[in-house]
Amino acid sequence: MATGGEGSGAGALPLRSRRGRTTPSLRLTGRREAVLLAGMLAPAAVVFSAFFLVPLARLFAIGGSGAAGWSAYLSVLTNPAHLSSLVSTVLLSLAVTAVTLAIATAAGLFLERNRFPGRSLLVALLTFPLAFPGVVIGFMVIMLAGRQGLVGEVSRALTGERLVFAYSMTGLFLGYVYFSIPRVILTVMASAEKLDPRLEEAARSLGARPWQVMAHVVLPALKPAFLSAGAICFATAMGAFGTAFTLATRIEVLPMTIYTEFTLQANIATAAALSFVLGLVTWVALALARNFAGSSVAAAG
Amino acid sequence: MTQPFHLEPVPIRMIRCAKTFDGGVRVLDPVDLEIGGGETLVLLGPSGCGKTTLLRLIAGLEWPDAGGRVVFGGEDVTALPIERRNVGMVFQSYALFPNMTVAENVGYGLRVRGIERLERARRVGEMLEMTHIAPLADRRIDQLSGGQRQRVALARALVVRPRVLLLDEPLTALDAKLRDTLRLEIDRLLQDLGITAVYVTHDQAEAMALGDRIVVMSKGRIEQIGTPREIYRNPASPFVAGFVGTMNRLPAEGGGGLLRIGGATLPWSGPMGPVEVMVRPEDLTVEPEAGAEGYTLPARISAAVFLGDRTRLVAETSDGTELTIDTDPHRPFARGDQIRLRIDPSRILSP
Numbered sequence: 001m002a003t004g005g006e007g008s009g010a011g012a013l014p015l016r017s018r019r020g021r022t023t024p025s026l027r028l029t030g031r032r033e034a035v036l037l038a039g040m041l042a043p044a045a046v047v048f049s050a051f052f053l054v055p056l057a058r059l060f061a062i063g064g065s066g067a068a069g070w071s072a073y074l075s076v077l078t079n080p081a082h083l084s085s086l087v088s089t090v091l092l093s094l095a096v097t098a099v100t101l102a103i104a105t106a107a108g109l110f111l112e113r114n115r116f117p118g119r120s121l122l123v124a125l126l127t128f129p130l131a132f133p134g135v136v137i138g139f140m141v142i143m144l145a146g147r148q149g150l151v152g153e154v155s156r157a158l159t160g161e162r163l164v165f166a167y168s169m170t171g172l173f174l175g176y177v178y179f180s181i182p183r184v185i186l187t188v189m190a191s192a193e194k195l196d197p198r199l200e201e202a203a204r205s206l207g208a209r210p211w212q213v214m215a216h217v218v219l220p221a222l223k224p225a226f227l228s229a230g231a232i233c234f235a236t237a238m239g240a241f242g243t244a245f246t247l248a249t250r251i252e253v254l255p256m257t258i259y260t261e262f263t264l265q266a267n268i269a270t271a272a273a274l275s276f277v278l279g280l281v282t283w284v285a286l287a288l289a290r291n292f293a294g295s296s297v298a299a300a301g
Numbered sequence: 302m303t304q305p306f307h308l309e310p311v312p313i314r315m316i317r318c319a320k321t322f323d324g325g326v327r328v329l330d331p332v333d334l335e336i337g338g339g340e341t342l343v344l345l346g347p348s349g350c351g352k353t354t355l356l357r358l359i360a361g362l363e364w365p366d367a368g369g370r371v372v373f374g375g376e377d378v379t380a381l382p383i384e385r386r387n388v389g390m391v392f393q394s395y396a397l398f399p400n401m402t403v404a405e406n407v408g409y410g411l412r413v414r415g416i417e418r419l420e421r422a423r424r425v426g427e428m429l430e431m432t433h434i435a436p437l438a439d440r441r442i443d444q445l446s447g448g449q450r451q452r453v454a455l456a457r458a459l460v461v462r463p464r465v466l467l468l469d470e471p472l473t474a475l476d477a478k479l480r481d482t483l484r485l486e487i488d489r490l491l492q493d494l495g496i497t498a499v500y501v502t503h504d505q506a507e508a509m510a511l512g513d514r515i516v517v518m519s520k521g522r523i524e525q526i527g528t529p530r531e532i533y534r535n536p537a538s539p540f541v542a543g544f545v546g547t548m549n550r551l552p553a554e555g556g557g558g559l560l561r562i563g564g565a566t567l568p569w570s571g572p573m574g575p576v577e578v579m580v581r582p583e584d585l586t587v588e589p590e591a592g593a594e595g596y597t598l599p600a601r602i603s604a605a606v607f608l609g610d611r612t613r614l615v616a617e618t619s620d621g622t623e624l625t626i627d628t629d630p631h632r633p634f635a636r637g638d639q640i641r642l643r644i645d646p647s648r649i650l651s652p
Contacts, residue, residue: 196394196396198392198394198396199396199398201362201383201390201392201396202390202392202396202397202398202454202457203398203409203413204362204382204383204384205360205383205384205388205389205390205458205467206384206409206410206413206457206458206461207384207385207387207410207413207414207461208384208409208413209384209413212413216398216409216413217398220398220400221399221400223400
C-alpha cells in the first residue's frame, strides 16, 4: 500500500528507478556501522515491541486459544450474527464517512470563503463536539429522537404518531455523523485555505462555469484532505462504542458484539478474534482507499 | 514550427474605470484607456500602483466602481464575468492544474467549451508545437521547470483564441537568463498572432522590450502613456523619470541665455532662476583631463563598476551632488580619480 503513491508516480519518470527497495548506502556501510545502527535503533524497537507488537501478538494468540481453536477467526464468516454485525458496521461506517465528507466539504468551503459577523463563533461551535465522549453523543441523540425526544414531540403534534428512531441504526448514524463533522471540517478548511485562488481564476478565464471549477479544480485539490479526513472518520466509526452502548444493546455493530462476547458471555477468545478482525478490516479498507487515490494524490501534491 | 494562426485584433476601451475596495480603500483612480487592436500594452509601476487591479478589471476578475465601463471591440463587457469574456490569462505563479497533464492543461479551455476530442487534440498539438513544448505533452506539471511551466500557461491561454491576452508578471518568477529568452519568444509570439495583449510588470527593461506602448502608473494613477522611446526620452513627471531607467538630477541656475551647473556653463533657452535638470547616465561624457573648460563639470569618482559592455561610474561634484555615468569600458577608472564631465545641452531633460 505504501508503494501506491510513489510507484505510480514514478511510472511516468523514465529517469527514476522503481526498484529502490534496498538502500545502497546501507549495504556499503561496514560491520561496525551496522552494529552502531542496531544499537541506536534498539530503544525504538523495544518501545514498539512492548506497546504494539507484543499486545497485538497476544491478542492474536488469545483469539485462537478458545474451545474452537483458530477457527474462531473464521467465526466472523461462519457465525451469521457475527457476519451481519461486521457487514452492518462496515456499511454504517462507509455511509457515515460519505455523508460527513459531503456536509463538511460544503460547510468547510463556505466558512473558508465567506467572512460574516459571527463566523468565528460558528466555527467554534461546529468544533464543540470534538471533546464529547460517545456517551454524551448518545444522550444527545436520545434527546433528539428518543421516546421523549424533540422529533417525537413535534411529529406527535403534527401527525399524532410519535416518531422515534434514536435506538436504531438511524440514531447511531446520526450520532456518528454529528461527532465526525468537526474532525473533517477542520481538515477541509485547512486544506481549502491553502488552495491557490489563481487556479480557480485560470479555470474561469478559460471559460469554466462555477460547477466546472468546483469539479475540475477545487475538489481534486482537496482530495488529499478528503482521504486523510475520510480515513479517520471511517476508522472512528468502525471502532466507536460509547454511542452505540448508550443508545441500545440491541444495535449489532462489531464493537458491541465484542463487548457482549467479552463481558456477558465471558467468551474471551471470540472477543479477541473479533477485535483482531475489526482492526484488520479497517486497516485493509484504509489501505485500499489510499491505493486507489495514490496516483492522483501524488499529482495533486 | 507550424504556421501560427492569426487572431482577430480586438481594440479595448476602458471608460472612467475606478476601483474602490470594501472598506473604502481606493486602489485605482478613474482611468480612461484605449488599447489598439493587436497592440501590446505594458502596465508598468511599482507594487501597489494599481497595475494588477487595472489588468483584473479588463479580465473581469474585478468590477469597476459604478460608472466605469469596459468595451471589447464593439461589445460592452462591463457586466460579464471573466468566464464569458473570452480572455486568455497568464499568471506569475503559472496557476497550472496539478491534477492534469500538460496536454490536459492546454486542452482545458477547449474541454469546457465542449470541443470534441479529435479537434481538441489537433488544436492542443498545434499550440504545443508553437510554444516548443510538444515533447512534454504527457508530463505531469510537477515534472516541469519554471520556464516550461510558463510555456504551458501561455499555450493554455492562447489555444482558446482569446480576444485579448492578459499577462500578470509572467516572467518574474524565472531567473534572469531564462527571462530574456522567454521575453523574446513572447514578443515574437504576440507579433505573429497579432493579438491584443496587456502585460503587467514592475521591470522597466521588460516593459521597454515588449511594449508597443507603456503605461507608467503610480499610486493608483496613470503617470504617462507613450512609446518606450517617449517614456525614456520625455518623462512626463519626476516619478516616470526616476522609475524608468536611471536619471541624474542636478541643481542649476538659468539666466541670460546660459545655464550654470556647478562650475559648468551651457547655452540655455529654458526657464530663468533655479531649476533642476535631468540627464541620463549615457548622456554624460567623461572628457580627457585637459578638456574644454567652459562646458565641463569637475567631479570625483566614488565608485567604478566594470559591467563588460560599459563602465558605470558614480561621481560626486564639488557641491556634493551624486551622478551616475555610463562610459567607455576600455578606459580604466579608479575610485578617487578626478574627472571632467561634458553635458550635451540637447540631451538635458527638464520637467
